[in-house]
Each structure stands twice: as C-alpha cells, then as structure tokens.
Amino acid sequence: MERSINKRRVISVIVLNESSVLARVTALFAGRGYNIESLTVAPIPNSDMSHITIATNGSAKVMEQITKQLHKLIPVYKVIEHEEMVEKEMVLAKFPIAEHLSDIGALCAAYNGGIVNVGKEMIIAMVADEPQRIKHFIEAAQRYNPCEIVRGGVVAIER
Amino acid sequence: MQMSGAQMVCEAIIAEGVKTVFGYPGGAIMHVYDEIFKQEGFEHILNRHEQASVHAADGYARATGDVGVAMVTSGPGFTNAVTGLATAYMDSIPLVVISGQVPSQLIGTDGFQEIDAVGISRPCTKHNFLVRSLEELPRVLKEAFYIARSGRPGPVLVDIPKDITVDIGEFVYPDSVNIPTYKPTYKGNAKQIEKAVEAMKSAKKPLLYIGGGVVLSNASDLVRELAEKTQIPAVETLMARGVLGAKNPLLLGMLGMHGNYASNMAMSETDLVISLGARFDDRVTGKLSEFAKYADIIHVDIDAANIGKLVDVDFPIVGDVTEVVKAMLPQLDGIDTDRFEAWRNILARYDELHPQSYVDSDEVIKPQWAIERIGQLIGEDAIITSDVGQHQMWAAQHFPFDRPRQWINSGGLGTMGFGFPAALGAKKAFPEKTVINITGDGSILMNMQELVTAAEYKIPVINLILNNHFLGMVRQWQTFFYEKRYSETDLTFQPNWKALAEACGGIGYDVTTKEEFDAAIKDAIAQDKVCFMNVIVNRFEDVLPMVPSGGALFNMMLPQKVDKPKETK
Ligand SMILES: Cc1ncc(C[n+]2csc(CCOP(=O)(O)OP(=O)(O)O)c2C)c(N)n1
Ligand SMILES: [Mg+2]
Numbered sequence: 001m002e003r004s005i006n007k008r009r010v011i012s013v014i015v016l017n018e019s020s021v022l023a024r025v026t027a028l029f030a031g032r033g034y035n036i037e038s039l040t041v042a043p044i045p046n047s048d049m050s051h052i053t054i055a056t057n058g059s060a061k062v063m064e065q066i067t068k069q070l071h072k073l074i075p076v077y078k079v080i081e082h083e084e085m086v087e088k089e090m091v092l093a094k095f096p097i098a099e100h101l102s103d104i105g106a107l108c109a110a111y112n113g114g115i116v117n118v119g120k121e122m123i124i125a126m127v128a129d130e131p132q133r134i135k136h137f138i139e140a141a142q143r144y145n146p147c148e149i150v151r152g153g154v155v156a157i158e159r
Numbered sequence: 160m161q162m163s164g165a166q167m168v169c170e171a172i173i174a175e176g177v178k179t180v181f182g183y184p185g186g187a188i189m190h191v192y193d194e195i196f197k198q199e200g201f202e203h204i205l206n207r208h209e210q211a212s213v214h215a216a217d218g219y220a221r222a223t224g225d226v227g228v229a230m231v232t233s234g235p236g237f238t239n240a241v242t243g244l245a246t247a248y249m250d251s252i253p254l255v256v257i258s259g260q261v262p263s264q265l266i267g268t269d270g271f272q273e274i275d276a277v278g279i280s281r282p283c284t285k286h287n288f289l290v291r292s293l294e295e296l297p298r299v300l301k302e303a304f305y306i307a308r309s310g311r312p313g314p315v316l317v318d319i320p321k322d323i324t325v326d327i328g329e330f331v332y333p334d335s336v337n338i339p340t341y342k343p344t345y346k347g348n349a350k351q352i353e354k355a356v357e358a359m360k361s362a363k364k365p366l367l368y369i370g371g372g373v374v375l376s377n378a379s380d381l382v383r384e385l386a387e388k389t390q391i392p393a394v395e396t397l398m399a400r401g402v403l404g405a406k407n408p409l410l411l412g413m414l415g416m417h418g419n420y421a422s423n424m425a426m427s428e429t430d431l432v433i434s435l436g437a438r439f440d441d442r443v444t445g446k447l448s449e450f451a452k453y454a455d456i457i458h459v460d461i462d463a464a465n466i467g468k469l470v471d472v473d474f475p476i477v478g479d480v481t482e483v484v485k486a487m488l489p490q491l492d493g494i495d496t497d498r499f500e501a502w503r504n505i506l507a508r509y510d511e512l513h514p515q516s517y518v519d520s521d522e523v524i525k526p527q528w529a530i531e532r533i534g535q536l537i538g539e540d541a542i543i544t545s546d547v548g549q550h551q552m553w554a555a556q557h558f559p560f561d562r563p564r565q566w567i568n569s570g571g572l573g574t575m576g577f578g579f580p581a582a583l584g585a586k587k588a589f590p591e592k593t594v595i596n597i598t599g600d601g602s603i604l605m606n607m608q609e610l611v612t613a614a615e616y617k618i619p620v621i622n623l624i625l626n627n628h629f630l631g632m633v634r635q636w637q638t639f640f641y642e643k644r645y646s647e648t649d650l651t652f653q654p655n656w657k658a659l660a661e662a663c664g665g666i667g668y669d670v671t672t673k674e675e676f677d678a679a680i681k682d683a684i685a686q687d688k689v690c691f692m693n694v695i696v697n698r699f700e701d702v703l704p705m706v707p708s709g710g711a712l713f714n715m716m717l718p719q720k721v722d723k724p725k726e727t728k
Pocket of ligand 2: 627629631
C-alpha cells in the first residue's frame with residue numbers, strides 16, 4: 001500500500017542541451033497526466049548537458065513510471081529520484097520603501113538572504129532556503145505588504 | 160563529396176539499403192523529389208494520400224523487419240501523415256518519415272504550409288528532429304535510422320527546412336552512431352533470468368504469454384524452442400499471431416477481449432505468467448484486479464517502462480526477448496515436462512468444452528468461413544493484412560497463421576484504413592506472396608484511393624471485403640450494450656464495389672455463395688491485378704467469445720455450441 005501513497009518528490013533530469021529537450025520533458029508530464037509543482041533548468045558547467053530539477057507529487061508507482069518514461073526520451077542522460085538531498089529555493093520579493101527596512105532586512109537574514117536593491121519607491125529582497133522554510137518566509141513577509149514575490153523553483157543535489 | 164541536402168537525403172536512403180520509398184511531393188520537399196527523379200538507387204511509389212504512404216512504409220517494415228521510409232511535404236502533407244506515425248508508434252514499428260518544412264528563415268512566421276511538425280508528432284514518434292543546419296543533416300539521418308530500428312523500435316520523423324535541402328555541403332555518411340544518452344539494454348540481468356528459470360521449474364501451471372515483441376525481435380524460433388523444450392502451454396496476443404504457428408499443440412490461441420475460452424481460462428488460472436514481449440494492454444487483460452490473479456509474473460521486455468506499468472511483476476527482466484530466451488534455454492535442460500501434464504490436460508478439456516467455433520450456413524456466407532477458406536486455399540503462401548473491426552478479429556481468430564510477419568494489423572491504435580496501404584507495402588517487399596487485405600465495408604473506404612496507386616504500379620493485392628453493410632464492430636456493441644439503437648452504423652447505402660474497382664484500373668468481384676468465393680479467389684490470383692472482392696456476409700454475425708470491456712477475462716460471452724467433430728491438431 002506504501003506504493004500508492006501520494007507524496008511530494010523531487011527529481012533531477014540530466015539532458016543533452018538541445019533546443020527541444022525541455023518541450024519533450026514537459027510534454028511528457030502533460031501528456032501522461034503527471035503534475036509539475038516546480039521546474040528549473042540551467043546548463044551544467046563545462047559540459048553539453050543541462051540539469052532540470054522537477055518537484056512533483058505522486059505515488060511510488062507513478063514516480064517509477066515518470067522516471068522510466070523520462071529515461072526513454074532520447075536526449076535524457078540520467079534521471080535521479082532524490083531521497084537524501086539538499087534542497088534550496090530562491091525567492092525575490094519587492095516591498096514598498098515605506099515599510100520598515102531594518103525589520104525586512106532582519107527577516108531576510110533569518111532566511112539566508114538580505115536586501116539586494118533599493119530604489120526610489122521599492123526595495124528588493126532575496127532569500128534562499130529550503131522549500132518548507134520559503135513557505136514560512138512568504139507568510140512572514142505578508143506583514144510588510146509585498147507588492148510582488150517571485151519564486152525560483154527548487155534545485156536539489158543528492159547528499 | 161559536395162552535394163545538396165536533397166541529394167544527401169537520397170544517398171542516406173540508399174546507404175540504408177531501402178529499396179522502396181512511399182510518398183507524396185509538395186512545395187517544401189520538391190528539391191528532394193528533384194533528386195529522386197535523378198537517382199536509381201530506390202523506387203518511389205506515389206500513393207494518393209500521405210496517410211497511405213506512411214501505412215505502406217509501415218506494411219513494408221512489418222513484412223520485412225527493416226526500416227520503412229515515407230516522404231511527405233510540409234503542412235497538410237505532414238498532418239496527413241500523423242495517423243500513420245501514431246499507428247506505427249503504438250505497434251513499435253521502425254519507420255523513418257521525412258517531411259519538408261518551410262525555409263528556416265520562415266519558421267515561426269505562420270508561413271504558407273507551415274506547421275509545427277516536431278511539436279505535433281512528439282507524442283506519436285519514438286523521436287523526432289527538426290534539422291537546424293546542413294552540417295548536421297548526415298548525422299541526423301544516420302541517427303534517425305538507428306533510433307528507429309534499435310531498442311524498442313518506433314517511427315522517427317526528420318523535418319527538413321527547404322533551404323537545407325537546397326544548400327550544398329560536404330557529405331560523409333557516418334558509419335556508426337554514438338548517442339551517449341541512448342543505450343538500449345539487450346542482455347537481460349543474469350541473476351533475474353536464473354530466478355525466472357527456477358520459477359518455471361517449480362511452477363505447476365505456467366503459461367507463456369507471447370506478445371508482438373517476439374515478432375519485432377525475430378525471436379519466434381527461439382520461443383518455439385522454449386515451448387517445445389518446457390512443454391509449457393502458450394497464448395498469443397493479437398500482435399503475436401503466427402509466432403508459434405497454428406499447428407503447434409502447445410498453442411491455446413489468442414487471449415483477451417476476443418480470445419478463445421481456453422486461452423482466457425488459462426490466464427485466469429495460471430500460477431506463473433511468462434510474458435515475452437507483451438505489454439498487458441487493456442484489451443488483453445480485461446479487469447486488472449482479476450487478471451492472472453493467482454500467478455507470479457515474469458516480464459521480459461526491452462522497454463523498462465512497460466514493466467510494472469500495469470501489473471506488479473515478480474521477475475522483471477529488461478532485455479531483448481532474443482537474448483533473454485537464448486540465456487534461458489540451456490538452463491532449462493532436463494526440466495521435468497511431466498510436471499505440467501495435469502495442467503495441459505485441464506486446458507485441453509477447456510478447449511473441448513468451448514472450442515473456437517461458429518455456426519456455418521448454406522444460405523449466406525459466414526465471415527469466419529471465408530477466412531478459414533482463405534487459409535485452406537492459400538495458407539502459408541499468404542500475407543494477411545487487415546483493417547479494424549469485426550473482420551480483423553475474425554481473421555485473428557480463424558486464419559491458420561504459421562509464421563511471424565504473416566499477419567499485419569494495427570493493434571495498438573486500431574486504425575481503420577490501415578490494411579490496404581499496408582498490403583501494398585507488404586506486396587512490394589514480397590512480390591511472390593499472395594497478399595490479402597481482410598477488410599470491412601467501412602474500413603476499405605478510408606484509403607480506397609490506393610486502388611489507383613495499386614493499378615498504376617501493378618501491385619496486385621486482394622481486398623477481401625467482408626461486407627456486412629454495417630460498421631459491424633460498433634454495431635455489435637450497440638446490440639449488446641445500447642439496446643440495439645444502431646446510431647450511425649448502418650451502411651446499407653453502398654458504392655458499386657465492382658464498378659469502383661474497375662473505374663480505378665482494378666477488378667471487382669461480387670460474391671454471395673461459397674462457389675463464387677472459391678472461383679473469385681482463384682481468378683483474382685490468376686489475374687494478378689488489384690481487386691475488390693465484395694463478399695456479402697451475414698449481417699448480424701457477432702465476434703465471440705467476448706469479454707465485455709472492463710470485465711474479468713473468465714467472464715466471456717460464448718458462441719453457440721456446434722456439434723462438429725473437432726479436427727485434431
Ligand atoms: C479511423 C477510425 N475511425 C473509427 C474507428 C472506430 N471503429 C472501430 S471498428 C469500426 C467499424 C468498422 O467497420 P467495418 O470496416 O465495416 O468492419 P466490420 O466491423 O463491419 O467488420 C469503427 C467505426 C476506428 N477504429 N478507426
Ligand atoms: Mg462492415
């Protein structure tokens with residue numbers, strides 16, 4: 001029965017840098033009815049590969065299918081289903097300058113970040129932390145009337 | 160050597176040993192057609208619809224095991240080809256389809272006859288390419304053929320912008336392929352194979368479950384040897400007909416929705432399923448929770464994603480059936496075949512109780528009779544293609560297939576209109592064989608323009624139309640499950656089949672009696688011309704046995720019993 005329990009899961013997909021490879025990966029999720037909670041992609045330094053990190057949810061059985069189906073795509077080199085991982089997400093948030101700057105600065109510091117830009121009317125803050133803590137940060141930030149919050153999606157690396 | 164992209168396409172096709180290409184020209188692919196005109200390395204057949212071109216290449220591939228090639232232009236030429244790609248994809252058939260595309264600079268501008276071919280075909284190809292530069296064209300072509308035929312085979316689309324076919328550059332066709340991200344697994348895991356063999360030795364009621372992968376892997380001889388050596392009874396899927404041969408005493412028949420009683424009961428009662436290149440399709444399993452309920456499952460498949468997709472597997476073996484069975488055979492030396500005798504006897508008894516049968520008639524031709532009769536008259540010498548519907552199921556049930564690749568049908572996608580063009584492809588591959596498309600009065604009209612192709616190129620295939628004046632398979636469901644409301648399935652309005660065939664350069668036969676049937680078959684073979692054989696059959700005949708959709712395999716609607724002595728195999 002364990003195999004049928006839905007759970008949040010993170011996978012890394014190492015792919016050849018080809019123009020349509022991201023489309024292949026996302027089309028597979030859409031076509032087979034799998035969820036994508038977040039997706040990030042960037043080239044791997046000094047290689048012709050890219051690293052795609054996908055946060056999704058599903059049962060173990062569904063995850064096994066996702067992994068196998070991804071692996072079948074010709075430009076996919078490796079699929080890693082993370083178990084013991086370090087997971088981080090970056091967030092940018094914009095606050096009105098009228099808010100308490102030092103409080104915002106302290107809040108961001110508590111989540112591995114700080115104020116990264118100060119303009120005439122707005123300040124921009126950045127934090128990077130575990131997804132669960134990012135959720136807390138976003139809740140806490142509400143107090144300072146953020147006008148925009150942009151989440152970067154998770155990246156993960158196996159421990 | 161310096162040459163144009165168009166020439167490179169032709170050179171690659173020649174280098175791959177392809178003798179026949181099926182296609183249809185148009186603006187974006189004209190440069191390639193200009194080169195086709197100049198070369199002599201392969202023949203090009205002009206079908207009268209791009210869907211037919213892809214099905215014909217598919218029929219050629221299924222009959223030979225080699226890669227089939229089709230060529231189409233951009234936009235509507237490509238979209239017409241999509242059904243062909245999807246058909247080949249669902250049955251894992253190796254194809255390379257080359258499509259023209261608008262010139263590179265126009266891509267993304269909604270140019271004339273521009274359509275996103277790689278986008279549309281992504282879910283129905285094994286892989287596809289939009290060629291970006293002339294430099295990569297030779298490598299892309301080489302990879303396309305390699306990907307199509309290796310691992311689990313499938314169709315590959317190569318979409319080539321027109322300017323790239325015009326440009327001139329250096330051509331060296333690579334002699335090997337290295338795709339670091341694509342390494343199919345052929346050899347099965349030795350430990351798993353050993354365990355599977357142990358399970359076979361200790362089972363009481365094992366069953367070989369043989370799928371189309373055995374045909375694709377050319378493993379029929381090995382699988383016959385496996386059955387012979389172990390004396391384990393076997394069932395075949397729709398795609399595997401011919402693997403063991405109809406005369407094989409271990410073959411129970413076809414299983415699934417229209418499987419015979421003994422096959423479906425065997426699957427319901429077995430304690431060990433040995434699945435070879437089969438994928439547990441819903442038309443095979445019926446209700447999953449009741450499927451092979453008492454069995455452990457050995458699943459041999461070259462596609463890891465097939466394993467554990469639908470049923471939980473006890474002995475997963477990722478690998479090519481050929482390699483895996485080869486590894487199994489020596490380990491089965493000395494297996495106690497008597498062990499399974501009681502089981503074989505039970506199954507023989509099931510077959511006696513409810514054999515694959517039908518009630519024949521002297522008033523009207525029964526479709527099952529027509530198929531059996533073809534088997535008697537032509538048998539081994541025939542290649543049978545089919546369309547989709549009742550006629551397809553009757554052909555699968557009643558034709559005595561004795562070898563793999565003798566039976567060519569669209570199993571996974573169930574594409575009406577497949578049979579006639581596929582027959583053209585098979586006949587091009589094997590001109591000396593009698594190629595018969597067993598079809599229906601609905602399906603045949605979906606690619607009837609191929610009469611003209613067949614007449615022009617003198618490809619004499621026989622279209623045996625089992626004419627029930629119905630979209631029969633849908634009608635059967637309406638009879639059983641929709642209280643006989645025959646919504647849009649009555650085909651009483653019909654063309655004049657004979658005149659239609661003749662108008663296109665073929666011949667036609669109208670057949671209503673058994674005598675006329677024999678005479679028409681004899682004449683059709685002698686005439687050596689494409690024909691429509693309009694055989695009027697019993698209108699309300701049903702395909703039986705039938706497992707209602709979603710029901711358990713052992714809950715079959717069975718045919719009426721007949722008292723005729725069953726001939727021994
Ligand atoms: C392209 C396509 N459209 C619709 C169907 C659904 N369908 C399956 S069988 C069938 C009836 C086929 O009629 P016919 O060719 O006369 O064969 P019969 O069942 O009468 O033998 C239909 C409409 C299909 N399989 N393919
Ligand atoms: Mg019909």
